[in-house]
Amino acid sequence: MGRYTIRRLLQLIPVLLGTTFLINYMVWQLPGDPFAGRCGQRPCPDSYVSAMRAQFGLDQPILVQYWQFLKNMLTGNLGVDFNQVPVAAQLGDAWPITIRLALLAVAIEAVIGISAGVLSGLKRGGFIDNVVTISTLFLLSLPVFVTGFLLQWLLGVQLQVITPTVSDEATITELLVPAFVLASLNMAFTARLTRTSIVENRRSDYVRTAIAKGLTNRRVVGVHLLRNSLIPVLTFLGTEVGSLMSGAIITEGIFNIHGIGGLLYRAITGQDYTIVVPIASLLVLVYLVSNLLVDLLYGVLDPRIRYE
Amino acid sequence: MSDPSVTQDLIHGGEGPAASVVSASNKPRSLWQDTWDILKRRKIFWISLTMLVLFLLMAAFPSLFTGKNPDYATLAKSMEPPSGEAWFGYDLQGRDVFARTIYGARTSIIVGVLATLLTVVLGGIAGVLAAYYARWVDSVLSRVGEIFLGVPYVLGAIIILGTIAPAQSSPDRATIMAVVIVVLAVLGWPILMRIARSSVIQAKHQDYVQAARALGAGPFRIIFKHLLPNSLAPILVYATITIGSYIGAEATLSLLGIGLREPVISWGIAIADHTSYIRTGAHAMLFPAAFLSLCVLTFVMLGEAVRDALDPKLR
Numbered sequence: 001m002g003r004y005t006i007r008r009l010l011q012l013i014p015v016l017l018g019t020t021f022l023i024n025y026m027v028w029q030l031p032g033d034p035f036a037g038r039c040g041q042r043p044c045p046d047s048y049v050s051a052m053r054a055q056f057g058l059d060q061p062i063l064v065q066y067w068q069f070l071k072n073m074l075t076g077n078l079g080v081d082f083n084q085v086p087v088a089a090q091l092g093d094a095w096p097i098t099i100r101l102a103l104l105a106v107a108i109e110a111v112i113g114i115s116a117g118v119l120s121g122l123k124r125g126g127f128i129d130n131v132v133t134i135s136t137l138f139l140l141s142l143p144v145f146v147t148g149f150l151l152q153w154l155l156g157v158q159l160q161v162i163t164p165t166v167s168d169e170a171t172i173t174e175l176l177v178p179a180f181v182l183a184s185l186n187m188a189f190t191a192r193l194t195r196t197s198i199v200e201n202r203r204s205d206y207v208r209t210a211i212a213k214g215l216t217n218r219r220v221v222g223v224h225l226l227r228n229s230l231i232p233v234l235t236f237l238g239t240e241v242g243s244l245m246s247g248a249i250i251t252e253g254i255f256n257i258h259g260i261g262g263l264l265y266r267a268i269t270g271q272d273y274t275i276v277v278p279i280a281s282l283l284v285l286v287y288l289v290s291n292l293l294v295d296l297l298y299g300v301l302d303p304r305i306r307y308e
Numbered sequence: 309m310s311d312p313s314v315t316q317d318l319i320h321g322g323e324g325p326a327a328s329v330v331s332a333s334n335k336p337r338s339l340w341q342d343t344w345d346i347l348k349r350r351k352i353f354w355i356s357l358t359m360l361v362l363f364l365l366m367a368a369f370p371s372l373f374t375g376k377n378p379d380y381a382t383l384a385k386s387m388e389p390p391s392g393e394a395w396f397g398y399d400l401q402g403r404d405v406f407a408r409t410i411y412g413a414r415t416s417i418i419v420g421v422l423a424t425l426l427t428v429v430l431g432g433i434a435g436v437l438a439a440y441y442a443r444w445v446d447s448v449l450s451r452v453g454e455i456f457l458g459v460p461y462v463l464g465a466i467i468i469l470g471t472i473a474p475a476q477s478s479p480d481r482a483t484i485m486a487v488v489i490v491v492l493a494v495l496g497w498p499i500l501m502r503i504a505r506s507s508v509i510q511a512k513h514q515d516y517v518q519a520a521r522a523l524g525a526g527p528f529r530i531i532f533k534h535l536l537p538n539s540l541a542p543i544l545v546y547a548t549i550t551i552g553s554y555i556g557a558e559a560t561l562s563l564l565g566i567g568l569r570e571p572v573i574s575w576g577i578a579i580a581d582h583t584s585y586i587r588t589g590a591h592a593m594l595f596p597a598a599f600l601s602l603c604v605l606t607f608v609m610l611g612e613a614v615r616d617a618l619d620p621k622l623r
Contacts, residue, residue: 018455026467137612141605143556145563146597149583153590164586243460250462250560254583264463268470269565280467284458 004299008292016288020073020281024066027273027280028058052082056274073281081267081274090263091279098259101251102244104172104179109187110237114230116187117194121229122221124199132191139188144247148181148254165256175257182251186240193236197229204228231301238294242287339541339618346617353617356609363603366413376407378573387589396595400581408573409596415574416603419489420555424547426493427500432543434497435504436531439512446505453498462560464495469566481572488567492554503546507539514538545615552607559600575600 039048053059056079057068072079078087116136120129139147155177156164166174201207202225210224249261256262260279267275347353366373382402390397396405438449456464468491473479479487511517517534525533561567562576569577578596582589 014451015454015458018451019458022455022459023467027471137609138605141552141556141608142601143560143604145560145579146601149579149586149593149597153586153594157587157590245460247460247462249466250564253564265466265564268466269474271470271474273471276467276470280459280463283460283463287460288458 005296008295012288012292016285019284019288020069021066023277023280023284024069025062027277028062028065069277073278078278079274082272087275087278090275091260091282094258094260094263097257098245098248098252098261100172101175101179101182101248101257101259102241104175105183105186105244106237106241108180109183109190112183113187113190114194114233116191117233118198118226118229120191121195121198121202129195132195136188136191139184142184144181144185145250145254147184148178148251151177151181152254168258178251178255178257181254182244182247185247186237186244189240190233190236194229194233197232198225201225201229228302231298234301235294235298238297239291241290242283245283245286343614343617347613350613350617352609353613356606356613359602359606360610363413363417363606366410367417368414370411370414373410374404374407376404378403378407378411379571380404387585387592389589390591397589397591399578399592400585400589405578405592405595408578409575409599411573412575412578412596412599413603415485415568415572416555416558416576416600417551419485419492419558419568420551420607423489423492423496423554423558424551426489427496427550428543428547430493431497431500432504435501436508436535438501439505439508440527440531440535449501450505453501456495457498459495461495461557465491465557465561466564466566468494469561473566478569484568484572488558488561492557496550496554500543500546500550503542504539507542508535511535511538541618545611545618548611548614549608552604552611555600555607556604575603 039045050059057065060068078091080086081090116128116132120126120132123129142150152164155162162177163174166178206228207220207225210220215224245260247261248257248259249265251257252259252261253265260283264276264279264283267273267279370378380403382398385394385398385402386400388394388398388402390405394404394406396409399405399408434449434453438446459467469487473484473487512535517530520530520534558567559574559576559579562569562574563580563583565580567576568574575596579593579600582593586593
């Protein structure tokens, strides 16, 4: 286990270097002028452009820039944006909101997804199973923003049960509907995964043994079946935490939530790449680390899986 | 959202589809015959097929469905709600929402299909090469794939498009469509590579491949005559579902202002243009959104029906 962890950590390094390099390359090297339209209606004066290029190292070759970026990241120096506002401060304001939103979304998809999956898996072909199959099909086909606008229009504008946009405090009650929207797609996947897993395990020898021993149905399902069936589901939920963070870009845009996604989106539309690069790198890091944790968790949850 | 990285769970939810052909009768039947026999009895298959034909007709001959010009604007009618004259009402510019929704099908389907084709070509080549040559080719391609998968989908698309086609620019029709197609495929190929790779690896150790090799067939012949046809099924299923998710992804990017843009007519743009009018004129947004969702649903439903037929174990 220890050796496996170390090997996985070592494998993480080239992927992390590759992705951050890719992000740096895409942002700084692809055609497009970061200072276009930065000075109002007229083009920026040469003195400003050259001063900015020197400050952010844009006059250096890409590898030197990348090296500088790595050094800054490792020392925790996120620098300032094009308006000279520290990036770390902006990140500090936005981070807690997005974490709250993502955790809420994970909780929603776990509770609803798993219960729907278990119910439909236990009674295969039954009424609940059909309802779950059809509703997951619909959830999978609705792009997240459609679900978002639909709920905003229905609950916020027509029925007026929620405020259509979230205030600056972003309290848990306000975040409930946005989190549901963010979770909708993964909820469908969770339900389907749980169902497949339950259906498969119901035919397994250990379940037959448990029934033959005369255990109550409740114990067979609750202890024997559920525990084993939920392993792949838990890993799925873990893997998706990272992608929830980037899915938040759209959800936060719809409900006007001032989190990481909103910050990133405003930075991209405002072409402030100095914010884009560190945030995108951070999101990638969260994504990769959550994947790694999930893989390690797998071995803990399921002792049949042996590493090495 | 339409994140293709999750769709692979749909396909690989159970055992490899290609491996599970049931031999119902004694005479040998191909996988495709079997699949067809199951498919034609499934209601969901016929529903999705009908919808697919409708959407394809809409894309090919929009004038069959509406006689109006989607670009003709009467500002006086701006945001008028649905009526007998204009079934879906008028949009902000006073253009007929029904006509624009019908004409929007073409863009979405072209983008979805071409991006999927490109993904299949890129990912398929990479996957077959990785599986066939194994060793270092496999390691290199798999690592490169991991790097691309390491960037969350929406994030990657936003970064690339935000840089090469920022919201302030106004590239022409063909350019922006090509850019969106390439970006979708560039970010999506690693998943297809994994599917192609695993199914080719499965096929590689079958006796018929050994036999072909023993008879002196070269790598080209083995790949095209034996490996590809026998590992096509999961790729096909994934591709069908991917068309749907790419259509959703295109709309999402257009919504963010960095995907397609005017003068292209697309559902995503129509939704994006009217998000600020959700209180006063939701019709201009809800109808395109409904068509978009139905179109995605069509492809996902079709893909799932085919997958279930290919793999009876899942049912």
